[in-house]
Amino acid sequence: MPKYRVLVSDPISEQGLQALLDSPDVEVDIKTDLSPQELIAIIGDYDALLVRSQTKVTAEILQAAKKLRAIGRAGVGVDNIDVPASTRHGVVVINAPDGNTISTCEHTFAMMMAMARKIPQAHMKLKNGTWDRKSFVGVELKNKTIGILGFGRIGSEVAVRAKAFGMSVLAYDPFLTRERAESMGVRMSTVDEIVEGSDFITVHTPLTKDTKHLLSHDQFARMRDGVRILNCARGGIIDEKALVEALANGKVAAAALDVFEEEPPIGNPLVEMDNVVVTPHLGASTEEAQINVAIDVAKELLNILQGLPFRNAVNLPSLSNDSLRTLEPYLTLAEKLGTLAANLAIDSVRKIEVTFYGPLAEQQTEPVTRSFLKGMLSYYHGEEVNYVNAPFLAEQSQIQLKETKSSRHDTYTELLKVSVVTENTTIIVAGTHKATVGPRIVQIGDFKLDLEPNGTLLLAENRDKPGMIGKVGTILGGAGVNIDSMKVGKLDNGISLMVLAVDRAPDEETRREIEVVDGIFSVRDVTL
Numbered sequence: 001m002p003k004y005r006v007l008v009s010d011p012i013s014e015q016g017l018q019a020l021l022d023s024p025d026v027e028v029d030i031k032t033d034l035s036p037q038e039l040i041a042i043i044g045d046y047d048a049l050l051v052r053s054q055t056k057v058t059a060e061i062l063q064a065a066k067k068l069r070a071i072g073r074a075g076v077g078v079d080n081i082d083v084p085a086s087t088r089h090g091v092v093v094i095n096a097p098d099g100n101t102i103s104t105c106e107h108t109f110a111m112m113m114a115m116a117r118k119i120p121q122a123h124m125k126l127k128n129g130t131w132d133r134k135s136f137v138g139v140e141l142k143n144k145t146i147g148i149l150g151f152g153r154i155g156s157e158v159a160v161r162a163k164a165f166g167m168s169v170l171a172y173d174p175f176l177t178r179e180r181a182e183s184m185g186v187r188m189s190t191v192d193e194i195v196e197g198s199d200f201i202t203v204h205t206p207l208t209k210d211t212k213h214l215l216s217h218d219q220f221a222r223m224r225d226g227v228r229i230l231n232c233a234r235g236g237i238i239d240e241k242a243l244v245e246a247l248a249n250g251k252v253a254a255a256a257l258d259v260f261e262e263e264p265p266i267g268n269p270l271v272e273m274d275n276v277v278v279t280p281h282l283g284a285s286t287e288e289a290q291i292n293v294a295i296d297v298a299k300e301l302l303n304i305l306q307g308l309p310f311r312n313a314v315n316l317p318s319l320s321n322d323s324l325r326t327l328e329p330y331l332t333l334a335e336k337l338g339t340l341a342a343n344l345a346i347d348s349v350r351k352i353e354v355t356f357y358g359p360l361a362e363q364q365t366e367p368v369t370r371s372f373l374k375g376m377l378s379y380y381h382g383e384e385v386n387y388v389n390a391p392f393l394a395e396q397s398q399i400q401l402k403e404t405k406s407s408r409h410d411t412y413t414e415l416l417k418v419s420v421v422t423e424n425t426t427i428i429v430a431g432t433h434k435a436t437v438g439p440r441i442v443q444i445g446d447f448k449l450d451l452e453p454n455g456t457l458l459l460a461e462n463r464d465k466p467g468m469i470g471k472v473g474t475i476l477g478g479a480g481v482n483i484d485s486m487k488v489g490k491l492d493n494g495i496s497l498m499v500l501a502v503d504r505a506p507d508e509e510t511r512r513e514i515e516v517v518d519g520i521f522s523v524r525d526v527t528l
């Protein structure tokens, strides 16, 4: 009997879906061309949704997706998915960023060659019966300068091919380093240098508020006369109205477009212009790319459903394998510290300060903080909380969050310490991990201890005087609660914290019996 149901709502290579189809845990339903209403009606039955770019995953659909844990996008751009709404609902969004890089790069090159040699126009004329050898004089790529805006996966592959064609390459990307540019034989440039110094300009960025209309009236005015423009990334990076004008007045000799501000581009004048080569968003449309992205995303979805590690989450921080190895014990420990802190907090939480000490502080620690928040907020919000929405829920509860890092701690090589500031008090919990002993809780409040963070713990704050442990032990024994081990933390002011690892939480009556023992100040139990 399959445990999980996955809906595939866009045409996706079945060969690529094999990992899901083969899993006995998963039932896959392929239902394409659903209307938004039809999707809303059925989405509540599914644990995961797999889309390409047709399905628009809106906030309304997510609202109806009560069981949904993950959305897989077989491709790079997630602009058809409401990612903030997914995050609010705790749904992981994953994409397949690598599988269509080469196809899209090759398509960009095909478009550049087609535009430079006017192949589509000549093809159409000949198909229509005219042998015309005069109207289609093109230009060579050799010795021309190409400016690449966005030097990620696709942009950098375009550069490799442009160099093979004898072109000079200018590149701009906020993350491009001089060393990388040099090693690839491209000139690291500013947007202005690219705009003013290129014969061909191609964009390979995502569409963001910074890249919207990256090329507009002002940029076209400063370009070389007869420049040629390409967009195989996202409609909207180039201002289409400004491009129409620049093509019409001859500033831009030609354009090659795979993507449009609105798709399909019904009534878009660019599609009608003779000097514009167009394709209907075909960058990733190769057999190879579609199989690659489907394989990648299907494997990732299966991992998510089965609780295994996964990469490529759009709304979660990503970790390298090395970081994951170092952080893994702290991810679990942090969640348990969060559960512990929530059990100790009796009034509303205002601020959480997470401090990392030692080599741990050198890691990308955000996932550890998320784990703490998950452990803590699950106490209040139950199963609704996960790694994706925990920071959002904290923000919604107006809990201030602060991360601090310190290179060393006086006692521990590595330490994770969290102060939870509530309306009336501050609760401190801290833990560490050593390869030889595993994870340990080493501080609760002001008490220093050494506890295994597992099972059910009974915490009793008491006056430090003989007989206290015996009295508590007798009451628990009488109630049939078995004590597995015990640790005590002491303060200089004569107050102790006894922590008993028990086989089950005592019932309400037993707890009250302990609470009224002379010298006992408080009793809590927590299951980690």
Ligand SMILES: NC(=O)c1ccc[n+]([C@@H]2O[C@H](COP(=O)([O-])OP(=O)(O)OC[C@H]3O[C@@H](n4cnc5c(N)ncnc54)[C@H](O)[C@@H]3O)[C@@H](O)[C@H]2O)c1
Residues within 6 Å of the ligand: 076, 077, 078, 097, 100, 101, 104, 149, 150, 151, 152, 153, 154, 155, 172, 173, 174, 175, 204, 205, 206, 207, 208, 210, 211, 232, 233, 234, 258, 259, 281, 282, 283, 284, 285
């Ligand atoms: N036409 C298609 O079918 C098709 C297929 C695949 C990808 N795409 C699109 O191509 C684009 C690039 O994909 P990719 O896989 O190379 O992504 P990528 O994330 O590897 O690269 C994008 C690069 O853009 C850079 N960038 C972000 N803001 C920038 C800015 N303001 N100026 C300059 N650079 C900026 C980023 O730093 C990054 O290096 C995406 O928009 C993607 O959706 C289109």
Ligand SMILES: O=C(O)CC[C@@H](O)C(=O)O
Residues within 6 Å of the ligand: 052, 053, 074, 075, 076, 077, 078, 100, 281, 283, 284, 285
């Ligand atoms: O699914 C497609 O063909 C579009 C792919 C592309 O736009 C992407 O962003 O990956």
